[in-house]
Amino acid sequence: MDIKKLQDYQKHVRNFSIVAHIDHGKSTIADRILELTDTVSERQMKNQLLDDMPLERQRGITIKLNSVQVKYHAQDGEDYIFHLIDTPGHVDFSYEVSRSLAACEGALLVVDATQGVQAQTLANTYLALDDDLEILPVINKIDLPSADPDMCKDEIEEMIGLDATDAVEVSGKTGQGIPELLERIVKDVPAPSGDLTAPLKALIFDSKYDDYRGVVLAVRIEEGIVKPGDRIKIMNTGKEFEVTEVGVSSPHPVKKDMLVAGDVGYLTANIKSVRETRVGDTITSAQKPTAEPLPGYRQIPPMVYSGMYPVDNQKYDDLKEALQKLQLNDAALEFEPETSQALGFGFRCGFLGLLHMDVVQERLEQEFDMDLIMTAPSVDYHAIMNDGSTKLIDNPADLPDAGEYREVQEPYVKAEIMVPNDYVGPVMELCQRKRGEFITMDYLDKYRVNVKYNMPLAEIIFDFFDELKSSTKGYASLDYEITGYRATDLVKIDMLLNKEPIDALSFIAHRSEAQERARQMTSMLKKLIPRQNFEVDIQGAIGAKIISRATIKPYRKDVTWKIHTGDPDRRAKLLEKQKRGKKRMKAVGKVEVPQDAFMAVLKMNDEDIKGK
Ligand SMILES: Nc1nc2c(ncn2[C@@H]2O[C@H](COP(=O)(O)OP(=O)(O)OP(=O)(O)O)[C@@H](O)[C@H]2O)c(=O)[nH]1
Numbered sequence: 235m236d237i238k239k240l241q242d243y244q245k246h247v248r249n250f251s252i253v254a255h256i257d258h259g260k261s262t263i264a265d266r267i268l269e270l271t272d273t274v275s276e277r278q279m280k281n282q283l284l285d286d287m288p289l290e291r292q293r294g295i296t297i298k299l300n301s302v303q304v305k306y307h308a309q310d311g312e313d314y315i316f317h318l319i320d321t322p323g324h325v326d327f328s329y330e331v332s333r334s335l336a337a338c339e340g341a342l343l344v345v346d347a348t349q350g351v352q353a354q355t356l357a358n359t360y361l362a363l364d365d366d367l368e369i370l371p372v373i374n375k376i377d378l379p380s381a382d383p384d385m386c387k388d389e390i391e392e393m394i395g396l397d398a399t400d401a402v403e404v405s406g407k408t409g410q411g412i413p414e415l416l417e418r419i420v421k422d423v424p425a426p427s428g429d430l431t432a433p434l435k436a437l438i439f440d441s442k443y444d445d446y447r448g449v450v451l452a453v454r455i456e457e458g459i460v461k462p463g464d465r466i467k468i469m470n471t472g473k474e475f476e477v478t479e480v481g482v483s484s485p486h487p488v489k490k491d492m493l494v495a496g497d498v499g500y501l502t503a504n505i506k507s508v509r510e511t512r513v514g515d516t517i518t519s520a521q522k523p524t525a526e527p528l529p530g531y532r533q534i535p536p537m538v539y540s541g542m543y544p545v546d547n548q549k550y551d552d553l554k555e556a557l558q559k560l561q562l563n564d565a566a567l568e569f570e571p572e573t574s575q576a577l578g579f580g581f582r583c584g585f586l587g588l589l590h591m592d593v594v595q596e597r598l599e600q601e602f603d604m605d606l607i608m609t610a611p612s613v614d615y616h617a618i619m620n621d622g623s624t625k626l627i628d629n630p631a632d633l634p635d636a637g638e639y640r641e642v643q644e645p646y647v648k649a650e651i652m653v654p655n656d657y658v659g660p661v662m663e664l665c666q667r668k669r670g671e672f673i674t675m676d677y678l679d680k681y682r683v684n685v686k687y688n689m690p691l692a693e694i695i696f697d698f699f700d701e702l703k704s705s706t707k708g709y710a711s712l713d714y715e716i717t718g719y720r721a722t723d724l725v726k727i728d729m730l731l732n733k734e735p736i737d738a739l740s741f742i743a744h745r746s747e748a749q750e751r752a753r754q755m756t757s758m759l760k761k762l763i764p765r766q767n768f769e770v771d772i773q774g775a776i777g778a779k780i781i782s783r784a785t786i787k788p789y790r791k792d793v794t795w796k797i798h799t800g801d802p803d804r805r806a807k808l809l810e811k812q813k814r815g816k817k818r819m820k821a822v823g824k825v826e827v828p829q830d831a832f833m834a835v836l837k838m839n840d841e842d843i844k845g846k
Pocket residue numbers: 254255256257258259260261262263282294295296297321322323324374375376377378404405406407408
């Protein structure tokens with residue numbers, strides 16, 4: 235092998251991520267880079283090309299990191315290889331960002347010229363700094379009339395402490411400034427420096443399951459070389475495999491003869507079981523292993539938990555397999571079996587936030603064809619029992635009876651909210667209402683402040699962000715981190731249908747709000763549970779004490795009569811409609827309960843319920 239040639243190749247490699255606050259334009263800039271470097275033809279070009287998951291396209295957001303190899307002919311006459319990794323902006327997916335960064339030497343920090351530095355701009359910059367990356371500030375959307383690049387530069391310098399005098403000004407929309415950006419990447423992002431002759435050392439930074447090829451690993455080669463036929467070892471599990479294919483994404487898979495130190499690409503090795511590898515693991519040579527694995531990733535604990543049950547109980551094993559495959563592509567997803575009296579066998583799943591939960595549910599439905607019932611999300615509580623032991627409660631139904639524990643503790647976060655001065659009042663009012671404790675307020679510049687509060691995670695995770703946006707006309711941005719657990723006065727509220735407590739509907743609330751929340755939940759359930767052919771009593775209770783109630787009247791006989799005796803066409807249609815409706819219903823005892831009802835806890839603040 236011609237090491238000199240490979241060393242020369244390595245000098246021409248640039249690995250970088252694109253990071254930013256949500257919607258500041260990462261995916262659009264990535265599109266322009268792909269276009270300008272002729273990576274995709276005009277015919278293949280579509281907006282946000284790297285957001286290739288159907289769900290990403292439907293929602294217009296990036297959920298998964300995505301890497302692509304781009305060839306760039308620079309002004310110095312040389313050809314360069316860029317490995318570009320587009321990352322999600324939403325706080326729920328910051329785990330994807332930190333994994334992408336570990337595979338790079340540089341990061342483009344994109345800031346929207348009309349919005350300036352926002353909460354996730356800061357959070358993502360800190361992640362990039364943790365990894366010692368070269369950060370290149372990029373000011374985007376300069377085509378907009380309200381763009382203020384100078385204000386952005388000031389903010390980048392003041393709030394982040396990065397020199398922004400030379401920040402590249404671009405428009406992802408018109409392509410203005412993108413040629414300069416490409417030149418700056420060549421000049422400013424350092425080439426990788428891994429030893430080409432050392433034993434193989436590669437980081438698995440992502441993976442996915444492919445029905446034909448088995449597990450496909452996204453890898454960054456740190457040292458050495460890997461090619462088809464090599465025997466490799468996954469250092470953390472000790473498992474060995476033979477490499478069947480290596481290649482790069484461009485953005486479609488392109489086979490290569492080898493991947494060398496500094497490359498970002500993919501690798502397959504007949505890995506069939508999803509248990510054999512984990513994102514963050516190190517791959518080495520089986521014959522000549524490297525001494526130490528790479529540091530890997532810090533596993534971040536889930537923030538919210540929810541029960542996930544197949545509508546059809548027979549599909550339990552299918553759901554398990556689907557979760558295992560999905561976990562391969564979503565390392566932040568956690569799950570373990572649980573049973574519910576109401577719903578049967580299912581899984582307790584842990585997520586990084588509600589958007590993550592939604593995405594997992596939709597991916598299971600779209601990619602794995604599952605029909606699911608999900609129970610209301612809950613944070614992870616600690617019950618300190620009478621004997622001093624701590625019981626972890628990630629399902630409200632598991633909270634023991636009041637006499638059995640000394641106290642219940644809930645997770646608290648430090649929330650940082652960046653907001654224009656004019657909206658400080660509504661933000662503080664909202665935080666107080668959500669049991670927040672004021673910490674400080676710092677002026678960021680003439681126009682904006684950073685407001686800090688200690689708050690219960692349970693208050694922030696549900697509808698806080700929506701309320702924050704509506705009370706600040708969308709101008710506030712939010713970031714938070716868990717700071718610890720605190721004892722608060724919490725109670726479990728059970729919901730009963732025809733006197734039967736339904737475990738999947740229990741929830742935990744602060745005592746001061748328990749009565750109101752039980753009342754809201756009862757009226758929400760009354761709205762969501764359809765009429766049955768018998769009366770349904772809904773009750774909310776704390777222990778044996780009933781604190782709210784409502785009744786759903788049975789439907790009138792003549793309606794059923796119509797369904798059963800109408801003209802055949804109409805009858806068939808009605809039955810079909812009923813069947814479709816039933817898909818997402820679960821018989822709880824005798825009562826048919828729709829999926830929405832299990833999520834009622836999330837909807838309790840809906841306008842139409844308020845004040846009723
Ligand atoms: N006018 C204008 N609009 C832009 C520009 N760049 C991006 N946009 C728009 O801004 C919105 C967000 O752009 P995306 O590229 O999806 O942003 P993102 O940062 O990748 O978003 P997430 O991955 O979901 O965090 C889209 O509607 C884009 O069309 C720009 O330079 N000018």
